Amino acid sequence: MTRTEPPPRAYPPGQHPDLPPPMGSVGVLGWLRANLFSSISNTALTIFFAFLLVQFIVAAIDWLLLDAVVDADSRVGCRKIGDGACWAVIATRVEQFAYGFYPAAERWRPNLAFVLLFAALVPMLYDRTPYRRRLVLFSLAYPFIGGWLIYGGLGLEVVDTQAYGGFLLTLIVGVTGIFASLPIGILLALGRQSRLLAIRIICVSFIEFLRGVPLIALLFVASTMLNYFLPAGTSFNLLVRVLIMVSLFASAYVAEVVRGGIQAILRGQYEAADALGLSYWKTTLLITLPQALKVSIPGLVNCFISLYKDTTLVIVIGLLDPLGIGRAVLADAKWNGLSTEIYLFCALFFFISCFAMSRYSLWLEKRLSTDHR
Amino acid sequence: MLDASAAPIIDITGMHKWFGPFHVLKNINLTVAARERVVICGPSGSGKSTLIRCINHLEQHQRGTIVVDGTELTGDLKHIEQIRSEVGMVFQHFNLFPHLTVLENCTLAPIWVRKTPRDKAEALARQYLERVQISEQADKFPGQLSGGQQQRVAIARSLCMQPKIMLFDEPTSALDPEMIKEVLDVMIELAESGMTMLVVTHEMGFANRVADHVIFMDGGEIIEQNRPKEFFDNPQNERTKLFLSQILSN
Numbered sequence: 001m002t003r004t005e006p007p008p009r010a011y012p013p014g015q016h017p018d019l020p021p022p023m024g025s026v027g028v029l030g031w032l033r034a035n036l037f038s039s040i041s042n043t044a045l046t047i048f049f050a051f052l053l054v055q056f057i058v059a060a061i062d063w064l065l066l067d068a069v070v071d072a073d074s075r076v077g078c079r080k081i082g083d084g085a086c087w088a089v090i091a092t093r094v095e096q097f098a099y100g101f102y103p104a105a106e107r108w109r110p111n112l113a114f115v116l117l118f119a120a121l122v123p124m125l126y127d128r129t130p131y132r133r134r135l136v137l138f139s140l141a142y143p144f145i146g147g148w149l150i151y152g153g154l155g156l157e158v159v160d161t162q163a164y165g166g167f168l169l170t171l172i173v174g175v176t177g178i179f180a181s182l183p184i185g186i187l188l189a190l191g192r193q194s195r196l197l198a199i200r201i202i203c204v205s206f207i208e209f210l211r212g213v214p215l216i217a218l219l220f221v222a223s224t225m226l227n228y229f230l231p232a233g234t235s236f237n238l239l240v241r242v243l244i245m246v247s248l249f250a251s252a253y254v255a256e257v258v259r260g261g262i263q264a265i266l267r268g269q270y271e272a273a274d275a276l277g278l279s280y281w282k283t284t285l286l287i288t289l290p291q292a293l294k295v296s297i298p299g300l301v302n303c304f305i306s307l308y309k310d311t312t313l314v315i316v317i318g319l320l321d322p323l324g325i326g327r328a329v330l331a332d333a334k335w336n337g338l339s340t341e342i343y344l345f346c347a348l349f350f351f352i353s354c355f356a357m358s359r360y361s362l363w364l365e366k367r368l369s370t371d372h373r
Numbered sequence: 374m375l376d377a378s379a380a381p382i383i384d385i386t387g388m389h390k391w392f393g394p395f396h397v398l399k400n401i402n403l404t405v406a407a408r409e410r411v412v413i414c415g416p417s418g419s420g421k422s423t424l425i426r427c428i429n430h431l432e433q434h435q436r437g438t439i440v441v442d443g444t445e446l447t448g449d450l451k452h453i454e455q456i457r458s459e460v461g462m463v464f465q466h467f468n469l470f471p472h473l474t475v476l477e478n479c480t481l482a483p484i485w486v487r488k489t490p491r492d493k494a495e496a497l498a499r500q501y502l503e504r505v506q507i508s509e510q511a512d513k514f515p516g517q518l519s520g521g522q523q524q525r526v527a528i529a530r531s532l533c534m535q536p537k538i539m540l541f542d543e544p545t546s547a548l549d550p551e552m553i554k555e556v557l558d559v560m561i562e563l564a565e566s567g568m569t570m571l572v573v574t575h576e577m578g579f580a581n582r583v584a585d586h587v588i589f590m591d592g593g594e595i596i597e598q599n600r601p602k603e604f605f606d607n608p609q610n611e612r613t614k615l616f617l618s619q620i621l622s623n
Contacts, residue, residue: 271431272468276482276534277458286481290472370472370514 074334089335090345093325097345100165100320106157110168113149116142117175125360127367143179161239165320167349172239173246173311173321174353178304180247185254186293190284192259203255210252215310218245223317242314250307257299261292294368301361305354322346381440382407382538382569383428388437390423397423399593401437407537410570412580412601415590416616421573424590425540428571429460442537458486461531465543467523469515475502475526476511479533487534494533501529505559521552525559532563539563541572575620581605589613 011017024030036046067084069077070091078086090097099107120142123135150172152158164172191203210218222241230236265288273283293300315324326342329335381404390398397420405411413421426432427439430446430453439446441456470478479498483489489497502508505525515523524544531539541560545553557579564570564583574580580587580601587604589597589612597610608614 266468268464268466268468269470272462272464272470274431275429275457275460275462275464276530277454277486278482279454282485286485287470291470294472368472370516 075336075338085341085344086338087341089329089338089341093329093335096325096329097166097322099168100325101163102159102165102168103163106152106159109149109152109156109159113146114171116145116149117171120146125364143176161237164239166322166325169314169319169321170308170311170349173243173314174308176243177246177250177307177311180243181250181254181303181307182300184247184251186258186289188251188255189258189262189292192255193262207252207255210249211256215246215249216313216316218249219313219317221245238317239319242317242319246307246311250303253303253306254300257296257303258292260299261294261296262288264295265291294365297361297365297368301357305357308353308357309350322349380407381405382409382442383571384438384440385428386438388427388434388439390420390427390432390434390436397593398427398434401595403588403595405538405569405571407569408567409585410564410568410583411572411586411588412584413571413573413588413590414575414577414580414616414620415596419590420593421590422542425462425542425571425573428538428540429457429462431462454486458482458534459536460538460540461534461536462540463524463527463531463542463544465546467515467520467527467547469523469527469530471515474512474514475507475518478515478526479530482530483533498529498533501532502526504532504562505529506555519552520548521555524548524552524556528556528559528563538569538571541570541574543573543575545574545576577605577617577620589616591616 024033037043063084065084067082068087069081069084070087072078072081072086072088073092075086075089078088095104095107099110102110120139123129123132124139129135148154148156150159150164150168151161188203188207191199192207194200194203219242222245223238226236226241269287269291270283273287278286312321312323314321315327320328323343323346326339326346329342330337330339383403383405385401385403388398388401389396401424403424413424415421423432427434427446428441433448434446442459444452444456446452446456469475470481473481476495476498479502480489480491480494483494483497484491499508499511502511505528507522507525507529510518510522510526515526518526528539528544544560545556548556553576557576560570560572560579561583572579572584584601586598587601588595589604589608589610591612597604597608597613599609604613605617608617
C-alpha cells in the first residue's frame with residue numbers, strides 16, 4: 001500500500017487563522033435547510049403541514065373575527081347578521097364575567113385593588129425597581145389594603161363575599177393561594193429536612209395527607225364539614241375557608257418542589273458554611289434557599305399555574321368563578337347554545353395569566369443564572 | 374511535639390473516631406504550636422482528611438479531647454461556632470457559593486458572623502483578594518473562574534475571617550497540573566507570613582519547603598512524624614518508606 005502524502009500546509013504551524021463556516025450552514029437559510037428541507041420526505045412534510053396550517057388559520061380568522069358578531073341582543077339576533085362567533089354574549093355579560101355580582105356602584109374598589117396589585121408585584125418580582133426596599137413594604141401591606149378595598153369596612157361599605165365572582169374571584173383565590181403557599185411550602189420543606197424527629201413527622205404527615213387528597217374533596221370539607229369541627233354558632237366565611245384550603249393544598253406541592261431544590265445542593269456548600277461559622281438559620285437564608293429556590297423555579301411556576309387553573313374547581317361548592325358565570329349565562333334562554341364562545345373567552349383569560357407567569361419565570365431563570373454554561 | 378517552648382494552639386489527646394463500625398481514627402495525639410506549619414500525608418483512606426475535619430468539628434470525634442486555642446470541642450454549639458470562626462478551611466472542591474460573586478463570597482461570613490460593617494468587610498475582602506492575586510475578578514461569579522482561581526478565592530474567603538489557624542484539605546488535588554503552582558505559591562506566601570497551617574497534601578515539594586513537621590498517617594493512625602529533612606531523607610517506618618518511594622517515583 002502506498003502512503004499518500006498529506007497536502008502541503010497553507011499556513012505555518014500555529015498560524016492557522018479562523019475561517020468562516022461553509023456557505024448555507026448558518027443564518028436563516030442554514031436554519032431552513034437544516035430544519036425544514038433537509039431531505040425529500042422532510043420537504044414533503046413541511047409543505048403538507050404548511051398547507052394544513054394555512055387552511056386552519058384562514059378558517060379560524062373567518063370564524064373568530066371576519067364573520068363574528070359583537071352587537072346583537074340574543075343568539076338568534078347573532079345568526080341573522082353572520083354565521084361566525086357570537087361575541088355579543090360576552091359583550092353583554094362582560095361585567096358579570098369580570099366581577100360576578102359585585103355592586104356596580106362599588107366596582108371602582110376591585111378596579112383600584114387590581115391596579116395596586118401590579119404596583120405591589122413590581123418591587124417583589126423585579127429586583128432593579130428603584131427604591132425597592134421601601135416599596136416592598138407596600139407589597140407586604142398589600143394583602144390588607146387589597147382585602148380592605150374589596151371587602152370594605154372602616155368607612156367603606158361592606159360587600160359580602162357571596163357577591164364576588166368571575167375573574168375577580170379567580171384572582172382573589174389564585175393570588176392569595178400563590179403568595180400564601182410559597183412561605184408555608186418553604187417552611188414545610190425545611191421541616192421535612194429537619195434533624196428534629198417531631199418536626200419531621202408533623203411536616204411529612206401534613207404534606208402526604210394534603211397531596212393524597214383531591215382538591216375537590218378538600219373544598220367539600222371546607223364548605224360543609226368544617227362547620228362540624230368549629231364551635232356551634234361560629235360562622236366562618238366560605239371564601240376564607242376556600243382560601244385556606246387552596247393555600248394549604250398548594251403548599252404541600254410547593255414543599256416537595258422546594259425539597260427537590262434543597263436536595264440538589266451539594267454537601268460541600270453546607271461544609272463551607274459550617275466552616276465559616278454560619279449558624280443553621282443563616283446558612284438556610286443565605287446559602288440554602290437562594291440556591292434551592294433558583295433551581296426550583298420551573299417546578300414552582302408549574303405548581304402556581306396548576307393552582308391558578310384549579311381555582312375553577314370552586315364551582316363545585318357554589319362559588320361563581322368565570323366558568324360558573326358562563327354556565328349561568330348558558331342557562332339563559334337568549335344565549336342558549338353558545339358554549340364555544342363562552343369557554344373560548346374563559347380559556348383566553350386563563351391562557352393570558354398562565355402564559356405571563358411562564359414567561360416571567362423564564363426571564364427570572366435567566367436573570368438569576370450565574371453558572372454561565 | 375518538638376517545639377516544647379511554644380504554647381500549643383491545637384492539642385489533641387487520645388482521640389478516636391468511628392464511622393459506624395469502622396474505626397477511622399485511632400488514638401490520635403497531636404499538638405501544634407502557634408505559627409507552626411504541619412503537612413499530613415498518607416494513602417487515601419488513611420484518615421488524614423477526617424483528622425483535620427475533626428479540628429473544626431465538621432466531623433465529631435467520639436473519644437479523647439481536642440482543644441483549639443484554649444477551647445475544648447464538645448457537642449456545645451457555642452464552642453463549635455466560636456472555634457469555627459477562628460479556624461479557616463480550604464476544601465478539595467473549593468465549595469465556593471455559586472450564587473454569590475467572588476466579593477460576596479468573601480464578605481458573607483465577616484458580615485453575618487463577625488458583624489463587620491459592609492464597607493469594612495468589602496475593603497478587607499479586596500485586600501485579601503489582592504493578596505491571592507485575583508482582585509480583578511471580584512465581581513465575577515465562581516462559575517466564570519478556572520479551578521486555580523476558584524481555589525485562591527476560597528483561600529481569600531477563609532482569610533477574610535482573619536483566622537488563627539488554616540486547614541487545607543487536599544487543596545490542589547482537583548486542579549489541572551498547570552494550576553497547582555498558582556495555588557501552592559499563595560499557600561507558600563501564607564506559610565511564610567507566619568500563619569498556623571495544617572495541610573493535607575501529596576505535594577511533597579511544598580512539604581519540604583515550608584513544613585515544620587510532616588506527619589504520615591496510615592490505617593487511621595499517626596505512623597511517623599518528623600522534621601521534613603529527616604522525614605524525607607531518613608524515614609523510620611517501613612510503611613513510610615514504601616509510601617515515599619511510591620509517591621516520589623512519579
